[in-house]
Amino acid sequence: NDRIRNIGISAHIDSGKTTLTERVLYYTGRIAEIHEVKGKDGVGATMDSMELERQRGITIQSAATYTVWNNHNINIIDTPGHVDFTIEVERALRVLDGAVLVLCAVGGVQCQTMTVNRQMKRYNVPFLTFINKLDRMGANPNRALQQMRTKLGHNVAFVNIPIGLEGNMRGIIDLVEERSMYFEGPFGQVIRFDEIPADFRAEASDRRQELVECVANADEILGEMFLEEKIPTNDDLKAAIRRATVQRLFSPVLVGTALKNKGVQPLLDAVLDYLPNPTEVKNYAILNQEDSSETSKILMDPARTPENPFVGLAFKLEAGKFGQLTYVRVYQGCLKKGEYIYNTRTSKKVRVQRLVRLHADQMEDVDEVYAGDICALFGVDCASGDTFTSKTSANLSMESIHIPEAVISMSMKPSNKNDTDKFSKGINRFTREDPTFRVHFDTESKETIISGMGELHLEIYSQRMEREYNCPCVMGRPKVAFRETITGPVSFDFTHKKQSGGSGQYGKVTGVLEPLESEHYTKLEFEDQTVGTNVPRQFVPAVEKSNFSFYRGELVQKKNICKVFQLFCESLFTDSSQRHVWICHRATILH
Incomplete structure (x- = not known):
């Protein structure tokens, strides 16, 4: 279990998350050649498997993959940067043990960096920082580091520094091992180690001292050595950085440029050296006791043994080529193909027909997965955030995801009226997959209203509707029902005559309508001041009902509603189909 890392790569838009992931997959031997995001060859990055992502050059859905580096299994989730797809980052960080926060050397800490930082804090995720794009004009890693201290309030320090910047960037200096690294070969796959260049020795020495001080502030053991003025060995420093990082008291900062293939391998080493394995992270499940309102937390056992009962969290749904794909993080025990598991929310028993590990949109069938693994199931009916267990009696639920x-x-609405079935099918699927995408039908304006995290979010779903369901849609502003009321008292003496064959209709009603004070706008006061039987008793409730019905904006034609009164109300307003009496009034019938 200590040879597993579950990491997410998250950052502000265009900081280079997907490019970095592409390099990681190439250096670990997972892919044979590198392709760029929105590259000239039209292939696109491995993790951006959706056609829309390749076309726009952005990540829309977080994609999972796994790879091996130095005999360690690394599960990676590449997340989107746009705030519109923030739920993808949210649920990725919910199930990961560590993360890599990518910063642009020019942009530094940007608005979405702060959001991602908040999400990491919410789920208590330790992280490394990677300052990317050192090849860009105006790259300034020192400024980015200062912004992390001032804007995000983190205890951070460089673990490696660049040799030159922008077009002159030749390699990086490792401050822990005190050596320089050069990345040679056409794709930077050959690493050459050397001494620190003479003109960088003074800076490297200062930066190493700063690193030791920052870690000593966060780690007791190194702090004591620092106070006793002992010089820590490289292994001491490494162990101290790891302890401080796992406790979220420190974040090591690495530098490089993913596009120019520099600094990615040291980042992979740092992931193994400093980020926690699944056993070092405490995950709790909530035990819901039916007989009492109290809930108690149970610590999950991360040991990779089949003895413990299985507990897993379905954190993401996706409609794949073969049906619904459910991403599951295993927190305890072992899950085998063909076993039965229970959904604790619905209490339904489901069979695991197919168990896969993911590599973007490709799959690899496996027979069993253990605690700490991220896998996917097929054909399991569930919602995002459901907990699965191997026992029927276990009323457990993992802590939910913030939405x-x-x-x-x-x-x-669909452009073609015949596409209604496709439209509802697509909308149902999207609402199941994405908890931030909401849909409701407005009965007043007779429109389907979709709500989401931003214009891009809704636009992407409209385009996916056309591509995946062949159902082009028209989007527009939601119509708003226009409401108005009377401003002063109005008396009425209204006669209704209608002769259309048969006995005909005749009715006359006299009375007064007056507005109530604005604070009583949810009330209706009705008063009957008729004398004798000039309005037959059985019609009085119908007059009241028609008044109330009209007030609620329901222009309904029902037999038990006084037609005379309704027609009078309609005559008060110019366009009765759109305007409704809304602020309430006192109605009195006199005759």
Whole structure:
């Protein structure tokens, strides 16, 4: 289990997450050749498997993959940067043990970096920082480091520094091992170690001292050595960095440029050296006791043994080529192909027909997975955030994922009226997959209203509708029902005559309508001041009902509603189909 790392790569838009992941897969031998995001060859990066992602050059869905580096198994989730797809980052960080926060050397800490930082804090995820794009004009890793201290309030220090910047970047200096590294070969796959260049020795010495001080502030053992003025060995420093990083008291900062293939291998080494394995992270399940309102937390046992009962969390759903794909993080025990597991939310028993490990959109069948693994199941009916266990009696649930509120709404309808079935099928699938994408039908305007995290979010779903379901859609502003009321008292003496064959209709009603004070706008006061039987008793409730019905904006034609009163109300307003009496009033019938 100590040979496993579950990491996520997250950052602000265009910091180079997907490019970095592509290099990681290439250097670990997972892919045979490198392709660029929105590259000239039109292939696109491995992790951006959706056609829309390749076309736009952005990541829309987080994609999982696994790879091996120095005999360690690394599960990687590449997440989107746009705030519109923030749920993808949220649920990735919920199930990961560590993360790599990527910063652009020019942009530094940007707005979405702060959001990602908040999400890491919420799920208590230790992280490394990688300052990317040192080849860009205006690259300034020192400024990015200072922003991490001032804007994000982190205890950070360089673990390696660049030899030259922008076009002159030749390699990097490893401050822990005190040596320089050069990346040679057409794709930087050959690493040559050398001494620190003479003109960088003073800077390297200062930066190493700064690193020791920052770690000593966060780690007791190194702190004591520092106070006793002992010089820590490289192994002491490494162990101290790991302890401080795992406890989220420190974040090591690495530098490089993924596009120019420099600094990626030291980052992979740092992931193994400093980020926690599944046994070092405490995960709790909540035990819901039916007989009491109290809940108790149970610590999950991360040992990779089949003896423990299985507990897993379905953190993401995706409709693949072969049906619904459910991403599961295993927290305890072992899951085997063909076994039965229980959904603790629905109490349903399901069979694991197919168990796969993922590499972007490719799959690899496996027979069993253990605690700490990330895998996917096929044909399991569940929702995002459901917990699965191997025991029926275990009423466990893993802590839920934070889902932000929607911020924007639009109306959406299929361009072709015959596509209604495809439209509802697509909408159902998208709402199951994405908890931040919400849909409701507005009964007043007769429109389907979709809500999400931003314009890009809704636009992407509209385009996916057309591509995946062949159902082009029209999007627009939601219509708003226009409401108005009377401003002063109005008396009425209304006669209704209708002769259309048969006995005909005749009715006359006299009375007064007056507005109530604005604080009583949810009330309706009805008063009957008729004398004798000039309005027959059985019609009075119908008059009241028609008034109330009209007030609620329901222009309904029902037999038990007084037609005379309704027609009078309609005559008060110019366009009765759109305008409704809304602020309430006092109605009195006199005659």
